[in-house]
Amino acid sequence: MSDGLASDLITPDAGASPLLNQNDLSILKASPLTRLSFRARETALNDAGTAFGVPLPVKPLSSETGDKRAALWMGPDEWTLLAPEDELQSVFEQMESGLGAHPHALVDISERSDAIILSGKKAVWLLNTGIFIDFSLEAFPVGTVARTVFHKSPVMVWRVAEETFVVEAWVSFMDYVSGLLVQSAQELEAA
Amino acid sequence: MSQPFRTEKGGRIDRSQQLTFTFDGEEMQGHQGDTLASALLANGVHLVGRSFKYHRPRGILTAGSEEPNALVGVYRNGDQTPNLRATQVELYQGLEAISQNRFPSLGFDVGAVNDRLSMFFPAGFYYKTFMWPKSFWDKVYEPVIRAAAGLGKPPKNPDHDHYGNLYAHCDVLVAGSGPAGLAAALAAAETGAKVLLCDEQAEFGGSLLTEANATIDGKAPADWVADAVAKLQAMDNVTLLSRTTAFGYFAHNYIALVERVTEHLPTPDPKLPRERLWQVRAKEVVIAAGSIERPMVFPENDRPGILLAEAGRTYLNRYGVKVGHKVVVATACDTAWQAAFDLADHGVEVAAIVEMRETPPESLMSIAKARGIRVEAGCIVTGTLGRKRIKSALLGRLMTSGQVASGGQVDCDALLMSGGWTPTVSLYSQSRGKVVWDADKGAYVPGKSVQKERSVGAAKGLYGLQATLEDGYAAGEEAAKAATGKSATITYATATGGEAGDGGTLGALPHDRNASRVKAFVDYQNDVTAKDVKLAVREGMQSIEHIKRYTTTGMATDQGRLSNMNALQIASGALERPMTDVGLTTFRLPYTPTTFGVFAGVARGDFFDPVRKTPSHDWVVDNGGVFEDVGQWKRTWYFPKNGEDMHAAVARECKTVRDSVGLFDASTLGKIEVVGPDSAEFLERMYTNPWKKLAPGRCRYGLLLNDAGFITDDGVIGRLAEDRFHVTTTTGGAPSVFATMEDYLQTEWPDLDVWITSTTEQYAVAAVQGPKAREVIAPFIEGVDLSNDAFPHMSVREATFCGVPCRLFRISFTGELGFEINVPRRHGKMMWETLAKEIEKHSGTTYGTETMHVLRAEKGYIIVGQDTDGTVTPQDAGMTWAIGKKKFDFVGKRGLERPDLVADNRKQFVGLLTKDPKVKLEEGAQITTAETPATGTPAEGHVTSSYYSPALDRSIALAVVKNGHALDGKTLYVPMPEGSIPVEVTGTVFYDKEGARINV
């Protein structure tokens, strides 16, 4: 991923070959990440942001990114915090200590989902083969993150650049999601 | 001679491209740009099908998607697709089409005997007969009726094509691209709104492709269309979809379109989908679907060679085909005159214009006169002659008395007719709008919009080219404004010619023929005649809905688009009630028949439903394991070795676990992390059990009820810290338990400081069970003293497995010493492979769900969903111990107190042992007190689980039995077809009753 919000954080898995590599479209597996589910009431937000190093977004469906950090709004009391794979322990500890007495829940979900990076001119078209969200830039600007449904699988879509999306699904759904994306992209190669 | 009915020049076909096709095996020629219908007509072929009931010869009636007669099968890749309309099938090189519903051939069809016997087959005849002798219905009558029914033959082979799907959003969706639709799209696009324009036809332009007698902005209509389309194509904010039918209008402006991507191509690229479903959420919709010409209902109005007038004109002007050499035009309205004029201008002999109106407009009369066309005003057609093609038309003169006098006979080889126009209100009606009767227009037109939608042009009964264009532009502007708030200065195109016409008729025409003999068709495909409609009324059917269902009018594949208005008028006449009182049947989706594959889309094979696999999956495949489907999961069922069958494999697995050790993949179990200061309080309220005193590091079995008091799920819950619990659920129950917890949390107890997170897929779980379990895991675990004292049964610890952090549970669903290791999912494969290798050293085994079931049954542990079925309470299940009696409340507590949940005679969970240890009961078998109960005897209960127990070397079973807890030692019976099986009621624990083996 060349441009984009989280290019230092979400990177193609160097070991994996591309799932799809066409002129206008590529699908790459993303490298592992630290993912934490953070739940708390509003009063904890400031301290949480300070501890994490990036403020937690309060605007629905938005994200905040910083140096090797991203915080994604998932719900009014739910954020997904992203950090490099090897920082799981440290982020966890920083958060726990920074939050002090605020009631909260911090849960490791690093491995619950896999991510792929979908980019290219036809990325929106491809997403729309299975997702009913309007991905025009007005309706879904760069930085927007949303959980939704891709055909019969729940997914999360995060627009990190105009033509680049991070798509996450629970691990056991990823074959289905990436498989269908690759299959649907085939027609773009038709004469 | 090839294509004897092709005009010299003109039309939109590409004459330079000659195409060869076959119809019923006969080779013919056509051109690129033809439809199958136009090509057949060019070859002089009118007879293309047989009708549904009477097998009457039928020809091509229309030039559009409303065609009821010319249905054909088209072959591709060795299989045929039935019931395609020749009028919509685009010609390509090598197209193979066949006619349908005839035997042995189209020309000679034995089914045509039905036509001779038709006097015995009036509407609804089958309700009145075929009842005696009773046994004949299944064996004789019904099979014959069925064989006679149906149109084409279904495809024989699985469909090798694939289908696409696309979700789209737009500001303005325009359905239909005639003058109204194009103008609307142009206007809306000009404002910058996102526009999607679709038309079911191969080319945009609608009626403009037929119109030869008008200009728009000084151009020929077709040229204006080309320019307009080019302009739209160049705009980024416009999506143009030809061959795309808007077939469904759903709630909240959700429109379904089907795009036919490859059907018109001789050799499509297999990468392309055959068809694509578009699901469009439109802010505003413009329905520009045009109108449909109405047939006239006169005797024998169904002969091949009889077409709608505008269709005749379309074949001529658009496809360069003359429908005949000598044509009669029968009409009640102005527009058909133009067809006569156009034909005459192309050198076709117009034998007569038979005009129903006494005084047709002078302007038309003079044009006819100028061309020397005979006009019979105040005249109608009262019948036709010719067997497989019309030979002549019988004329009748309308008299003031209402009678009809014979008006002679005119020879012809084609007849064009027009009863006027019916606005296409299908999509509007689908949007749940109510049509209103417009007496001036003699038509139902759209009433108030109930969704964000507007109908324009002919679709709302507005005719005349200039007016249509204006209406379209205005609607496009308004729609864009409503959708985006934006507007622009739009220049409207101006038109000359194409004036709105007048006239029209509805219902059956009078005639001087023998009424009991002749048939005047209302619904062509279903062979419904005017007489049928009247008969229905005579029999007491007063609602149009009854008439429809009794006669089947409007139920054919054109869904009454041609027939409804005529049928309604005939019904109204017979009922002596105004049409508006009779009502209208409901327009439903799809607008035209739509391929199942389009709806199914990509959901097929492995993509039918996600296949959820656990990290051991590949290893299991490599090692010959057999899977079972549990919800979307693939779980290993058993591991046959050396040709074992399931029974042998399971027996070996069971024995090995009890003797040494077994490894089981428990990754699919639901996992929920409950975190926050109020965690214990929350679980206290959700589960029947008490949680507050559970110490960190310890686990407890949890039982979940619904508020009605019945068991819905269970699982082990470990306390990781004061404010953190690791909850497990059944595999199938995971989503609903999570949803239920969220529900109570968010809506009943929002004040609790606790949050739940699904961690089902965060962890891979390996269960290691058996006396040697500790030895097996010990080499890999660090950070925990595994000894029984330090880490007793029902404990949990954070540790590492091969250096990977893990949650280690000491729990058992087998009754043996057992551990469950949760590692982050990514390491699941490593864990599995490590342990699989390790257990081999201890002569252990991997085992699947079946062995797990047997082992737990030997211990009397329930499986929710198998031993319970939503009607079982904790008391019934013998699990009162799991209820925290001192608790103020928990989900289900109050439900449990209801009268029938505490009544006697409830079915209770017990063990059963067959008197003969070799006999294994069938799961689901019923239990009775009598050895040979009379049929209808209520069962005392049923067998919920039953297995051969290797540990006991005998069969065991679990069951629910009325008052079972009091029946210990009693004999009951399981009556089977082969004889009754005596069983003894026992406790539910069969093996290691003291539970010593788990505490080692």
Add this chain to the structure above:
Amino acid sequence: MLLVYCPYCGVSRPETEFSCRGEAHIARPADPSQTSDEDWVNFLYMRSNSKGVYVERWRHIHGCGRFFNAVRNTVSDEFLKFYKTGEPMPDLEELAKEAGK
């Protein structure tokens, strides 16, 4: 497929992102043990199932996960209002009147 507005996400999304959880404002009795069988069955099962304006619970299950309430006309399927859990039930007659305008 309905278009449902989530008052937490502030966006409208297709129905399949949501799960409908039945009639709203049916409170679980605060002290179930003091509740009669009649009242308990009312809570468990009895529903107004109205033809017309109806208040129901939805959950943005494949989105933010929140439960919220919606007022919908069960004949036209038109939504008249969405509001967050915990907010009071709106004046239905007033809403119906407004929608009828």
Add this chain to the structure above:
Amino acid sequence: MKRYSFLELAKNAFSAHQNWGRQWRSPEPKTEYDVVIVGAGGHGLATAYYLAKEHGVRNVAVIEKGWLGGGNTGRNTTIVRSNYLWEESAALYNHAIGLWQGLSQELNYNVMYSARGVMMLAHTVHDVQVAQRHIHANRLAGVQNEWLTPEKAKEYCPPLNISKNIRYPVMGAALQRVGGTARHDAVAWGYARGADDLGVDIIQNCAVTGIRRGQDGAVEGVETSKGFIKAKKIGVVAAGHTSTVMDMAGVRMPLESFPLQALVSEPVKPAFPCVVMSNTIHAYISQSDKGELVIGAGTDQFISYSQTGGIHISNHTIDAICELFPHFRRMRMLRNWGGIVDVTPDRSPILSKTPVAGLYVNCGWGTGGFKATPGSGHVFAHTIAKDEPNPINAPFTIDRFRTGRLIDEAAAAAVAH
């Protein structure tokens, strides 16, 4: 009433079918009836028929807001079977099967009851267990039901895909041979004609708008769009609209009304010999006498009175059909519609007296009441005439939801078409 027969048909053919009489009258309502039935669906009409026929109660009106048979009776997938799990249900539905078998002759109206066999597919081990339990329970109850291996299932239904490589392979099927289909409209019309002939007034285009109760709480009659009609007893048989009608009498019901969809394909030559249902992957299919494939889809998740539904519901049914019968993928949908079904918490019907004297209710058939039509009408007529249930419907009270004696068919199978 003129009896229908082939001879009669032939005779009328020679008078150009000019002499057929009405199948039922369209009378104006009288001022008073012994019994008023609300709703002229199959169940309401059958109730009236049996009231008149078997209990001599002939001063009966059936009041219908639209056209008779236009509710769910006229829009269902016509599957008839009786292999339900619980004894109570099996007894009720089997009672109906018994009546179906002679119904055409009884009514002198060909309802085309076609015992083509209903096959319910099992795709998982759990499905197999559930099916076996049904089969065992049914055998004891005297209800036909048998197990077929996948191969036998394919023999019975050749188009079935029993490949092991499909997403949810067929592991077997439960077959009820006496199950099948019947012509939905003919059932309504046959009962209407029969009831009318016995003196029952069927009053169409007349909506019940209120239920009047006296000082003592007992019913006095119904308010309708054609005025007040006195009635000693009122039977509410209004399917999807039960809650609204019962509300008129102040009775709250444990019901929710959902749109349920069905669809037909274009008609084709015989291609499908029986009825196949799969609860697990949600597919219900048969072929009608006219040649359409008749396919049942699911309900929307929200209550609605719109008689339409979302496209995703059809998609999920058709994908299942195409998976099981892959050569139908090129077939085309001709028409798709919806009906409003009233669903109880335990998915079993209510055929019951109510807390209001003189008020009886027959409802909650959900997605599967067509098959019960004759049986339901028969026992409900008994309940109304005798003011006490027939033993067959005695368990199907409203009170069971309070006491907890549910007849939970949902527990075993999610949908009960």
